[in-house]
Amino acid sequence: MGSPSFLLRLALVCTFPLLLASSQPLYTNSRWIVTEDGERVKLACVNWVSHLEPLLAEGLSKQPVDVISRRIKSMGFNCVRFTWPILLVTNDSLASLTVRQSFLNLGLLQSIAGIQSNNPFIIDLPLIQAYKWVVERMGEEDVMVILDNHMTKPGWCCSNSDGNGFFGDRDFDPELWVEGLTKMASLFKGVTNVVGMSLRNELRGPKQNVNDWYRYMTKGAEAVHAANKDVLVILSGLNFDKDLSFIRERPVKLSFQRKLVFEVHWYAFTDGQAWVHGNPNHVCGQVSGNVMRLSGYLVEQGWPLFVSEFGGDLRGTNENDNRYLSCFLGLAAEHDLDWALWTLVGSYYLRQGVVGMNEYYGLLNWDWRDIRNSSFLQRISALQSPFRGPGISEGRPYKVIFHPLTGLCVQRKSLLDPLTLGSCSEAEGWKYTPQKILTMKGTYFCLQADDVGMPAKLSILCSGPNSKWDIISESKMHLSSKLTKGSSVCLDVDSNNYLVTNTCKCLNTDPTCDPASQWFKLVDTTRTSISARSLTLPVDSNLPEIISHWESVSSI
Secondary structure (H helix, E strand, O other): OOOHHHHHHHHHHHHOHHHOOOOOOOEEEOOEEEOOOOOEOOOEEEEEOOOOOOOOOOOOOOOOHHHHHHHHHHOOOOEEEEEEEOHHHHOHHHHOOEHHHHHHHOOOHHHHHHHHHHOHHHOOOEHHHHHHHHHHHHHHOOOEEEEEEEEOOOOOOOOOOOOOOOOOOOOOOHHHHHHHHHHHHHHOOOOOOEEEEEOOOOOOOOOOOHHHHHHHHHHHHHHHHHHOOOOEEEEEOEOOOOEOHHHHOOOOOOOOOOOEEEEEEOOHHHHOOHHHHOOHHHHHHHHHHHHHHHHHHHHHOOOOEEEEEEOOOOOOOOHHHHHHHHHHHHHHHHOOOEEEEOOOOOEOOEEOOEEOOEOOOOOEOOOOOOEOOHHHHHHHHHHHOOOOOOOOOOOOOEEEEEEOOOOEEEEOOOOOOOOEEEOHHHOOOEEEOOOOEEEEOOOOOEEEOOOOOOEOEEEOOOOOHHHEOEEEOOOOOEEEEEOOOOOEEEEEEOOOOEEEEEOOOOOOOOOOOOOHHHOOEEEEEOOOOOOOOOOOOOOOOOHHHHHHHHHHOOOO
C-alpha cells in the first residue's frame, strides 16, 4: 500500500478535489453531472458484482469490506456501479434468507468460512440487509454508489435467450420490474452516497423494440424519481446497451428535469475479433464512428453519457482487447466521458457453475489482495479526473497531448531536456492553431519534427513544414509532420517515453501492424496548466535574434 503508484494516486485525488461528490445529490447541467452548486463531478467508477446466485457482493470471503472499499478509493475511483437482481427486493423469502443460508444452499462451505473470518458481522444478516450494509460501508469511505439492476433472477448476464433480456421475456415482467425499482429506490432514500440508479442492464433479445423501450423505461424512470428524488436516473439502450440512436429524433419525455443520464457499453468483443483481423487504424476509426453515431451524439446534444461498462483482459495477452483499449481511452479522453470499468472482481464465489472462477477482467487478483495489472491503473488515471466542465476552469480551454497506450501526457522538465511523457496532472498546455501548429501555452515555442528517430523538439522558428502537424489516419490519432527534406514522420515515443518522430505506422491495410505507440489525442481541458513556468535557454543562444523573432511571431 506504500508503493509509488499508490502514493501518486493519493496525490491525484488531492490535486483534483472535484472528483468526489462529498455525499450530496447530483444533478445534470447539459452534458455534465454536477453538484447542487453546479460544479462538475466526473463519475470514475468500477463495477462490483452482487447479482449472482449467492446474492452477496463478491470478494467478502477474501477481504473485509472496509479494506475493499479503501482499496477502491486508493486506486482513484470515486464510485461503484453495484449490481443487483429484481428478486432481491420483490421475493420476500429470498430477501430474508441469511447470507449463511444462501451459501449453504449452494454448497459454498469454504466461502462461508472466509466470510465468517473477514466479515463476521454479515454472515447471519438477511441478504437485502447485507447488500445495504456494503453500500453504507462504501459511504464511510466517501465512495459514491450507482445501483444497477442487472437481471431479474440472480445469475450471470447476458445472452439473447436467457429470459432476462427485454420487457415481456420469461423472467422480465415489467410490473415486477417497476415494483423492484420502487422498493430499491425507497430503501436507499436518504443514503447519501447512493447517487444514481441504472434501470436495467443490456436490454436485448428478439422482443426488443423502440416503442416498448419508451413505454417501460419512462414508467421505470418516473417510479424511481417518485420514490427517491435524490438519485440520477440512468437509462440504457438496446442491443446489449450499444444503441441509443432512436433518441436523436424522439427525446425522452419525463415529468422531472436535471436527473436524466444515458448509459452505453463498449468492449472489444462488441465487434468480434475485428481488432486483430483488421488494420487497427481502420477498425478504430470505423468503430469509434459507430459509437458516436449510435450513442456518442448524445453528448453533442447536451445529455450526460455514462460508459457504464468497458474493460478487457488485464493479463495483457489478448491482442483484441489491447488494441481496443487504446482506441477507447482516446475517445473517452477526447469527450471527457463518465465511465465505469468492468470489473473490480478478482474472483467469484460461483459463476456459471464454477466455484472460485478467476476473473481476468478484474482489477484485483484471485485472492483480492493485490492489483492484477498496475500499469493499467496508470493508463486510466488521467481519465479519473475531469478535463473540463463547470467549475473546472481557469479561463479559455487549451489542449494536452494524451497518449492512450500509456495514459500519460506530453510534458517537459526544461527547454534543455527532451519532451517526455508523464502524469497528465503535470502536462504542458498547447494551442493547436488554424495553421496546424502546436504552440506551447504561454510561450512562443512550437513543437517541431527534426528527423526520423530523433527527439521532437521545441523551437521558436515555427514557419517551416516541420512545425505543421496534421491529424491523419482513420483513427484520427496520428500527428504527422513533414521534414525539411520532404518525407513525412509521425509523433512517437521511444522505450524511455521520450517524444520522438518516426516513419508513420500502419497507414495501409496490414492487420499485423500495431500503431498504438503513435496514437495521440489532443484533449481540450481547463485544468490548471503548468506551462507558465520559466523556460531555460541554452547558453549559446543568440538572444537578440530570439527576441527579434519572438516580436515578429507574437501574433501567432
